[in-house]
Amino acid sequence: MAGRRSGLAGLERVLRAFEPASHNIGDYVAEHDEELAVLLGVDAGELRALAGRLDEEAAPRVRALLQQRAEARTLRHQVARRDAVLAAAQRLAMTAVWRESAALLDMTLLLGDLLADVTVQHISLVSRVFAVHLPRKKLVEVAEVLPRQFADLVSWVDRAGLHFRWHQGRGGLSLYSQVVPASESAHVLHVSIPAPAVRKHRPAPAPASPGHRSQGAPRPVPTNAAPAAARTTGWLAEALTEAVFSA
DSSP, X not given: OHHHHHHHHHHHHHHHTOOTTOOHHHHHHHHTHHHHHHHHTSOHHHHHTTTTOOHHHHHHHHHHHHHHHHHHHHHHHHHHHHHHHHHHHHHXXXXXXXXXXXXXXXXXXXXXXXXXXXXXXXXXXXXXXXXXXXXXXXXXXXXXXXXXXXXXXXXXXXXXXXXXXXXXXXXXXXXXXXXXXXXXXGGEEEEEOOOOOOOOOOOOOOOOOTTOOOTTSOOOOOTTSOOOOOOOOOHHHHHHHHHHHHO
């Protein structure tokens, strides 16, 4: 790798030392033809053909090859980044945990790899229950602040928007869905969250005959018994508690 970098670095130095009526560029390229051919993605014979050419003739061709190489590398990086973002979107959708009509989201994906593609302008979190559209730059702002300050950060999406809570719900931020301009509709990343599984209700057992109680049937509650305690912990409280213990 060091040799490859030195080969390109040497070529760039020769280009910067451009001298009219000299043959430095062509001679350097011809001398390192095999190495540079691999780096520039051309046939070595094309580089050898530049030997003896004047710098003012060889320089434009060499600069064009370097530009093509830079553009190809940029394109590969963009494709790799786009693939990583799409993979993050799929993982975020598949790992969402439904609680009633809200979907709890993986914070590391939502505020991490999902935001890596700078060409994305909007992120849409959609399911058959909700459709929330948010500017990517707003989520980037959230990612730069909240995860660093709050270890117990949790997030969920519902019809109202995308919500963040911390300190067991004492602190919070909600982002509400926005309209995506038509001019930016081609730059939307869609995260399609599968709908929650529908639970099948089992038919109630047939009533027992008078005077007979099945072995597994609950015992009758005396009329003077105290009422059962009401459940005070909802799904949000449970999620916040889990975040505290996992932090």
